[in-house]
Amino acid sequence: MVKSAVAESKTLRADGPRGRWALLAPWLALIPFAGWSVLRLTGWEPKLRWSQLVSFTPYVAGASLLPLAVAVALRRWRAALAAAVVSGALGAAVLPRALPDGSARIAEGHRLRVLSANLLHGSVPAGAILDAVRRHRPDVLVMLELTEPMRDRLVAAGLKRLLPFEVSEAAPDAMGSGVFARQPLEADGPPFGWPRQIPARLALPDGGRLSVVAVHACAPSQGWRAGCWASSIRALPAAEGGTLRVLAGDFNSTLDHAVLRELIATGYRDAADATGKGLAPTWPYLGQPWFIPKVAIDHVLADRRIAVDAFTTLSLPGTDHRATLTDLIVPREEP
Template structure:
């Protein structure tokens, strides 16, 4: 039984390290790689207890393979030199705008973001939060109209304008969409922000929607850019790692909080395994000074709050 478990975990680690992602449920299963890494300690412990040499060696190799992929997320990294404006960025998936408007406005007032990304943002939610003072706290906004999962918005303390090159919408009706905007900062500087909402990675046509919605996001380079929101992908998905490799850094990973899980929470058992699918990707020239997840009642996602320092 221990050998079977080691063999199964070896296959998991091998697929993860290879970057090959078969469509048959692997796109969902690979999200739970941190749990597989923890499970690999079980045969390792038994092999050591039983003094089973060959099994111990095999288990060590498998555990080591998982450690290479998972442990760096818990180790803080350094930052590039940056002495520019400090920006606090909040991003929240509202679960079809189920979050109470007063709770959202209170969170903005308490955490004082400079840029706010709202996903699954309906017109009714917009009316209610603006009645409660969101437009007073963050007076500039760009809203992408939509119902349920399609709508998105960016609110800002500083002037906003649409991005020079819009991001193509998925070719699947009813799918979520990304919202890019350019923030004009004091001193004439500009930075681009993208409220990210990718399709979910499931079987059939939605697998194609998921991968294409990640690949549609702009690569790093040129104008400073920050992508924040619901990527529906973890750091164990090759498609997300490929995007990061263009010149981004993941804020949770950089701050040693890469194992902070963000979904699913609402109406789920307490011990239901969670995954980290909400991210903030910042251009590698930007210093990441802080990252935390936020609990907002009545949504299945944890929000994110990140403090960035521009070069």
């Protein structure tokens, strides 16, 4: 009789308003995270705002521990198991970016340093670019949102004494791009896309060639512009054939975008991801308070035959992007 009364008392408590809420709360908390994980893992990117929202998956992965904590605190073990599965799925998509792949340890070849910067409509002081070039001594400088006045200021300040070779197409606002280098550089085809994406071919010391593309994808600033954004990523050359290639710049995409993962899968390696810096954000910084979430939309993609030795981000005045500095090891051409 005593056991029966206790069981009946528990049932009554579960059937009451507070009991029903305790049953539902973990599941209600889990629903948005479960939906997010399904969209992220399937790669389905519906229009509206998802092309922007998916960039924040690392933050959502961390927050997905909250439904798990709620379920455990309320002793709702089925909900806890479901929450653990969702957190695990999101974690599996995000956490490997914090682990280096060690590719540089087994590579030999030409060391190449690439500095890439979005200039925000040419707003970065020329002196800041020159200081960065002198301090970090890149072999290749990729600049996005390169305006004609900005290019003229850089040349007047002495950029071509440091990096004498140039392939560029300066243009108003956010439309121009350019590549400057220490070694001989030539155009590797016409600029393409809008904003302009610039293909160049760099001469290596052993007589080999390396293709370098200045990347500036269309921004998915409105949900219905996702077509422009995705097509500008798909216009980039795949990593196939005998040509060694590096893509550097503002992809307006994170590793949580299926279209960028598809490009990488053709045979590229993301430099930040390869060095365990894949969660290092690059945008937005200018005038933004600390609590505004930042995302990693600036990348260097290198052919998998090229080793990635180091990657870091740099702060430049006058722009909302962090610059990226990447050390690569390019294999020597076989005689």
